Amino acid sequence: MADTLLPDDPQTVQRLDSVACLLEWMRSMPAPTRKRFFGALAECSDAIQQVVVRLIVVVKNPNTTPVERQRALMTIADALFPIADENGEYGLDLVTSEAGAAAENPSLAREVQKMDTQEATFAQRLREVMEAKRISQLELADRVGCSQPAISQMLNRNCRPQKKTILKLAEALNVQACDLWPDIDVAEMLDAVASFQQDDYVMTDAEARALSDTSRPNRPKIQAKSLPTRRR
Amino acid sequence: MTDHPHQLYAIEFTEAEQVRLVGFSCGDEPWSKHVTEWILGSDVLESMKRGTRVWLFETAQAEIVGFGSVGTSVWQWPPPKGERTTIVLIPMLGIDARFRGQPPDPDWRYSRQLMSHLIAEAQRVAREWSGDAEKKPSWLVLMVHQDNARAIHFYEQCGFELIPDVLRRQDHKVMKLWIGD
Ligand SMILES: CC(C)(COP(=O)(O)OP(=O)(O)OC[C@H]1O[C@@H](n2cnc3c(N)ncnc32)[C@H](O)[C@@H]1OP(=O)(O)O)[C@@H](O)C(=O)NCCC(=O)NCCS
Numbered sequence: 001m002a003d004t005l006l007p008d009d010p011q012t013v014q015r016l017d018s019v020a021c022l023l024e025w026m027r028s029m030p031a032p033t034r035k036r037f038f039g040a041l042a043e044c045s046d047a048i049q050q051v052v053v054r055l056i057v058v059v060k061n062p063n064t065t066p067v068e069r070q071r072a073l074m075t076i077a078d079a080l081f082p083i084a085d086e087n088g089e090y091g092l093d094l095v096t097s098e099a100g101a102a103a104e105n106p107s108l109a110r111e112v113q114k115m116d117t118q119e120a121t122f123a124q125r126l127r128e129v130m131e132a133k134r135i136s137q138l139e140l141a142d143r144v145g146c147s148q149p150a151i152s153q154m155l156n157r158n159c160r161p162q163k164k165t166i167l168k169l170a171e172a173l174n175v176q177a178c179d180l181w182p183d184i185d186v187a188e189m190l191d192a193v194a195s196f197q198q199d200d201y202v203m204t205d206a207e208a209r210a211l212s213d214t215s216r217p218n219r220p221k222i223q224a225k226s227l228p229t230r231r232r
Numbered sequence: 233m234t235d236h237p238h239q240l241y242a243i244e245f246t247e248a249e250q251v252r253l254v255g256f257s258c259g260d261e262p263w264s265k266h267v268t269e270w271i272l273g274s275d276v277l278e279s280m281k282r283g284t285r286v287w288l289f290e291t292a293q294a295e296i297v298g299f300g301s302v303g304t305s306v307w308q309w310p311p312p313k314g315e316r317t318t319i320v321l322i323p324m325l326g327i328d329a330r331f332r333g334q335p336p337d338p339d340w341r342y343s344r345q346l347m348s349h350l351i352a353e354a355q356r357v358a359r360e361w362s363g364d365a366e367k368k369p370s371w372l373v374l375m376v377h378q379d380n381a382r383a384i385h386f387y388e389q390c391g392f393e394l395i396p397d398v399l400r401r402q403d404h405k406v407m408k409l410w411i412g413d
Contacts, residue, residue, distance in 0.1 A: 051251060058248050072248040079251070116254075119273040160274040189266035190275050192401040196375050197279060197323050199306040200316075206397035208310050210408060211319075211371055217410030221391035222344055224351035227289065230241035 009149045018053045021060045040080040048079050055079075122166075122181045123157045129173050129180070143172035163187040238340035240297060242349055245286035247277060252288075256296055258326035263377035267326040271299050279303060279323050285353065289346050297342045298327035300350045304357060304369070317367060320354045320411060322374040332382075347390045355411045370412025375404045 026034050041052060058064055058072040130140060137155070141148040144165070153159040161169065166187055170177040177184050195201070203211065243249070250272065258267040270276055276286055284303030290296050301323045306316050331342050338344070354372040361368040374392070376383050378399070384407075388394075392407040400406060 055248055058246070068246050068248055071246075075248060075251050117272045118269055158274065160278075183265060185262065186266045186269055188401070189263070190270060190273075192404060193266070193270060193324060193375070194275065194278065196400065197282060197284070197303060197305050197321065200308060201305065202308045203310055204398060205310055207395060207406065210395040210398070211317075212309075214370070214412075217370075217412065218391055218393045218408070219410050220351050221389065222348055222351070224355055225348050226352045226356075227240055227242040227287075227345060227349040228235075230243060230290070 009152065018057045022053055022056050025056055025060065037080070044080065052076055052079055118182045118186055119157055119160050122161070123155055125180050126169065127155055129175055133173060135173065140169070140172060144168040160190065161187070162191050235292060236340060237292065238335045238337070238342070239292060240289045240342060240345045240349075241292070242287040242289055245271075245276070245280075245288050245299065249288060250276075252296065256328055258298075259329040259332075261380070263380045263383075264326070264329075267324060270324045271326065276301075276324075284323055287349065289342070289349070296328065297331045298325065298346055300325035300346050302350055302353045302357065318361075318363070318369045320357050320369045320372045322350055322354070322372065325350065325374075343386055344390070347386075351390070351409070351411065358411050368412070370410060372409045372411045374407050375400055376407060378403050378405050 026037060029037060041049060044052065055072040055076050059069055059076075064072070129135075130137075135143075137148045137151040141151050145168070146165070150159070154161050154165075161181070163184060166177050166181045166184065170180055173180075181187055253272055256268065256272070258264045271286075279301065280286060282303065284301050286299060286301040288296055289298050289300065303321055303323050305319050305321055307319050309315050309317065325346065327343055327346065334342055351372065358369050373395075374387065376387065384394070384405070387407050390409070392409045395406045395408055398406045
């Protein structure tokens with residue numbers, strides 16, 4: 001009986017985890033800070049809220065390096081407090097030390113909303129078409145022969161659909177593929193890149209010939225040197 | 233000592249970095265759009281799950297000039313040999329269209345600084361190889377659209393050679409560079 005109260009799809013569990021992180025973090029703040037933080041978060045668009053929640057997971061992850069943590073905090077400050085208040089303050093006490101760099105780019109938060117990828121456009125359009133046609137995730141999953149969490153992953157931009165999946169979705173929803181994914185060629189090229197990295201690829205004879213010929217090794221014509229790393 | 237004004241810096245890419253890439257674009261040619269999409273979307277994260285390292289390259293003023301990646305893949309020789317071999321590869325790299333051909337000074341050209349870093353990191357993968365000595369990787373490979381003349385020219389300047397008679401997805405060439413001893 002209790003089982004039904006517990007979410008079982010990994011997507012939901014992950015989201016609850018990140019919300020738990022957020023609450024834990026907020027609890028650690030002094031009350032006035034928490035109020036301001038919560039106020040700022042509530043005013044944000046969905047897109048920014050999502051980014052913030054994701055970044056909080058980064059902040060709370062014990063495996064995160066100090067540099068990554070600092071950068072995530074900076075981005076959170078930047079996203080929540082894009083415009084300096086009358087005192088010229090950018091962030092919260094928690095993040096003020098890291099917020100200096102955020103001042104360099106106060107419009108970032110607004111731009112995050114426009115985060116303009118084909119993947120984001122696809123997720124949004126898929127959601128819209130599903131709503132317009134009143135098709136549930138489960139029903140769509142059934143029609144294209146995938147799992148409901150797979151649909152949920154795509155709607156949440158955690159996973160890019162392959163070209164063949166876009167085509168199946170379009171057919172199942174009775175729309176054009178380009179009504180879902182703006183440029184289908186881009187999806188196909190990304191598939192090609194992913195398959196280039198696939199393990200167990202069997203080389204063609206021409207590839208095998210070229211890579212087994214070690215008699216004429218073409219070495220770099222430029223000096224190979226790692227660039228200096230830098231902390232922001 | 234101060235660095236040269238055109239010195240690039242490498243920053244190890246993480247998911248948290250993605251929001252800094254708003255507005256980043258490698259151009260609108262048919263072979264450039266997916267490069268931007270790769271670093272802004274899920275593909276870079278998928279590739280990193282498979283062990284790929286990714287860097288952002290930025291100027292002293294923290295402007296993001298481009299990105300690059302180095303990973304490995306296990307390929308199989310065709311039958312009957314069929315054995316597996318580890319290949320070092322550059323899954324993706326790109327320079328923001330605003331920084332193409334910049335700066336004019338070839339010694340400080342961003343594209344070359346970026347590739348210099350990627351080759352050094354690929355050589356490190358080979359050097360620090362801990363598997364069987366005879367299976368130590370000795371090639372760095374990448375894939376490039378056959379009509380992307382600018383990129384092919386650039387890769388050749390760096391020492392890469394086109395592998396003849398190979399096309400992936402009908403229109404992509406594969407190039408190789410020796411990173412062995
Ligand atoms: C490929 C890329 C990284 C190269 O960086 P870049 O700054 O443009 O490269 P450079 O200008 O230093 O070098 C390009 C060279 O090709 C030459 N070139 C330019 N257009 C050319 C063309 N149409 N045909 C042949 N050569 C060309 C340039 O003159 C230059 O040579 P030079 O240094 O002797 O003058 C960059 O253009 C890019 O990111 N492009 C879009 C994304 C992409 O294609 N990524 C690669 C995916 S595999």
